[in-house]
Amino acid sequence: MLSRLSRPRALAVCALPLVVLLATAAFAPLPFSVAQPGMTANVLGDNKGTPVITISGAPVRGTSGQLRMTTIEATGPDTRVSLGDVLDGWFRTDQAIMPRDAVYPSGESTKEIERHNTEQMEDSQDAATQAALAYLKLGEDDVKVTLKLADVGGPSAGLLFSLGIVDKLDGDGEGGDLTGGRTIAGTGTIDAGGKVGAVGGVALKTQAARRDGATVFLVPKDECSDAKSELPKGLRLVPVTTLKGAVSALVALEKGKGSVPSC
Numbered sequence: 486m487l488s489r490l491s492r493p494r495a496l497a498v499c500a501l502p503l504v505v506l507l508a509t510a511a512f513a514p515l516p517f518s519v520a521q522p523g524m525t526a527n528v529l530g531d532n533k534g535t536p537v538i539t540i541s542g543a544p545v546r547g548t549s550g551q552l553r554m555t556t557i558e559a560t561g562p563d564t565r566v567s568l569g570d571v572l573d574g575w576f577r578t579d580q581a582i583m584p585r586d587a588v589y590p591s592g593e594s595t596k597e598i599e600r601h602n603t604e605q606m607e608d609s610q611d612a613a614t615q616a617a618l619a620y621l622k623l624g625e626d627d628v629k630v631t632l633k634l635a636d637v638g639g640p641s642a643g644l645l646f647s648l649g650i651v652d653k654l655d656g657d658g659e660g661g662d663l664t665g666g667r668t669i670a671g672t673g674t675i676d677a678g679g680k681v682g683a684v685g686g687v688a689l690k691t692q693a694a695r696r697d698g699a700t701v702f703l704v705p706k707d708e709c710s711d712a713k714s715e716l717p718k719g720l721r722l723v724p725v726t727t728l729k730g731a732v733s734a735l736v737a738l739e740k741g742k743g744s745v746p747s748c
């Protein structure tokens with residue numbers, strides 16, 4: 486024979502599974518990564534004592550200003566991220582909660598992920614060199630470019646590598662610097678044909694760029710709205726789709742005339 490529970494006891498019994506579920510969720514690891522603005526590096530200068538861009542086989546010009554590639558820092562693939570971490574990061578403008586699979590390839594070990602990121606960086610450097618030399622109508626047989634950037638993986642520095650090569654070899658094409666003496670930052674993949682691709686994490690990268698002194702940020706056009714979502718004061722967005730377009734925009738900005746696109 487079943488006895489009837491009082492209303493308070495019935496509510497308590499019904500609420501118990503929910504409480505247990507919430508308590509479990511609060512402490513259980515979740516499939517997310519917490520990302521924040523990362524380091525930036527001037528591709529026209531040195532990184533950890535080594536020139537980022539070394540060129541032989543063609544005259545190299547001195548440059549002023551900076552071209553800073555940008556990164557995000559994310560919790561590692563094995564890092565435990567709890568519900569509390571997710572809730573905290575959700576309401577902060579200097580952090581982003583991203584699905585772990587969007588940051589790291591699923592089903593791979595930490596060493597495999599590191600190897601994958603290194604391979605992507607190497608492929609990106611090759612494509613960046615090809616794009617820059619093709620833009621300048623220089624042959625790879627005559628000009629040798631070496632790119633080195635310690636502790637950074639992935640393909641998102643491709644655009645800035647190409648721009649750095651162009652600035653060191655040709656500047657604005659008329660003896661001036663492509664940067665106009667400014668600190669320019671940006672992000673974007675690039676293929677050998679000079680097409681710029683999206684990368685993700687641009688709202689955090691704009692914060693890293695402004696923190697490190699940039700006043701202009703080159704962003705893949707498709708990511709304009711993401712870049713505008715947390716845009717730091719004093720940072721101008723310039724959308725780009727190709728290396729040629731990026732160079733043209735920087736030259737127009739430097740000379741104070743011509744069309745400079747905006748998001």
